[in-house]
Amino acid sequence: MYKFGVIGPGAVGAVIGESLQNSDYHVTFLGRKEGKVCIERVEDPESTTFPVEAISEVETVFDYLFIAVKGTQLEGIMPHLDKLMHADTVCILCQNGYGQLGKFQLPGNTYQAVVYISGQKKGNVVMHFRDRTLILPENTVTKKLKKVIAASNLDIQLQSDYRNEVWYKLIVNVAINSVTALSRNTALILQEEKVQSLCKRLIQEGVEIAAAEGVYFQEKVLEEIMKIYAGYPSQMGTSMYYDMINGQSMEVEYIQGFLYEKSREHDLNTPCLDTVYSLLLASEMKG
Numbered sequence: 001m002y003k004f005g006v007i008g009p010g011a012v013g014a015v016i017g018e019s020l021q022n023s024d025y026h027v028t029f030l031g032r033k034e035g036k037v038c039i040e041r042v043e044d045p046e047s048t049t050f051p052v053e054a055i056s057e058v059e060t061v062f063d064y065l066f067i068a069v070k071g072t073q074l075e076g077i078m079p080h081l082d083k084l085m086h087a088d089t090v091c092i093l094c095q096n097g098y099g100q101l102g103k104f105q106l107p108g109n110t111y112q113a114v115v116y117i118s119g120q121k122k123g124n125v126v127m128h129f130r131d132r133t134l135i136l137p138e139n140t141v142t143k144k145l146k147k148v149i150a151a152s153n154l155d156i157q158l159q160s161d162y163r164n165e166v167w168y169k170l171i172v173n174v175a176i177n178s179v180t181a182l183s184r185n186t187a188l189i190l191q192e193e194k195v196q197s198l199c200k201r202l203i204q205e206g207v208e209i210a211a212a213e214g215v216y217f218q219e220k221v222l223e224e225i226m227k228i229y230a231g232y233p234s235q236m237g238t239s240m241y242y243d244m245i246n247g248q249s250m251e252v253e254y255i256q257g258f259l260y261e262k263s264r265e266h267d268l269n270t271p272c273l274d275t276v277y278s279l280l281l282a283s284e285m286k287g
């Protein structure tokens, strides 16, 4: 039986682990320290609790490792990875943004998933709002993973045009994550037309950067993403919003920062991106 490990029992990691565990796969949740994580859903009285083991104590060697810590927390797990892996362990980096795999030396068998799982961790409780989807590049390793976990309700989608998916998600994130984090408010703010206009301009700038990188989206992408936002419950935040209100480091470097660098590289005019990026950086400055 394959052994699955989920590093980072937070909003994303807990839902991934739950999907596998509920279908009787052998799953270990690895956190900073021993404890538990409880998953809840709005309007569902049932909740499920899973044990969490301290990453430093675990001696299991895993066949598949889902890494669901924040990009800003990757450094902290690096010293533990070797002992948790064998030569063929497959790592799935479940994170927003891009550029992490260029910065950290994760093992050869690592693929970054484009993550569509929305939730919030408060203490040891995860509120799961919606979705259970991981999009991965299509290759023999990921095809095998999809087959191996076919009995779970984790929706693994394999894409030959994976790069498009990465850019699409970056564009989804650049608008909604920026406006929710900077306003310190949830998707409720989308009811304000001026916020909608700002989101549209950020999406448009993202689309222009993608095009400069050779990733082209049709014009309808703007309405499509605004429709995704319109489907968010008003109490839903974003991962960056939760970090902002909890005083934690945000993944600015891998979302807005990544796009900003690309914008400069191609000498583009992206005033909205430049503004939100500066303000997000400013909000993280400490005296």
Ligand SMILES: NC(=O)C1=CN([C@@H]2O[C@H](COP(=O)(O)OP(=O)(O)OC[C@H]3O[C@@H](n4cnc5c(N)ncnc54)[C@H](OP(=O)(O)O)[C@@H]3O)[C@@H](O)[C@H]2O)C=CC1
Pocket (backbone or CB within 6 Å): 007, 008, 009, 010, 011, 012, 013, 030, 031, 032, 033, 055, 068, 069, 070, 071, 073, 076, 077, 094, 095, 096, 097, 115, 116, 117, 118, 119, 120, 121, 238, 239, 251
């Ligand atoms: N939340 C969301 O709706 C979405 C998030 N994402 C992306 O998914 C990724 C994960 O985000 P999310 O699940 O929200 O983050 P969370 O903060 O909810 O979860 C991260 C988890 O990792 C744990 N962790 C941190 N450092 C370590 C460590 N050194 N060893 C073990 N565990 C550690 C945290 O523990 P502790 O609680 O002790 O800090 C926490 O349980 C991010 O890249 C995010 O952008 C993508 C789509 C949606």
Ligand SMILES: CC(C)(CO)C(=O)C(=O)O
Pocket (backbone or CB within 6 Å): 096, 115, 116, 117, 118, 172, 173, 176, 177, 237, 238, 239, 240
């Ligand atoms: C916007 C959202 C919820 C989309 O899944 C996300 O990726 C995040 O919170 O960072």
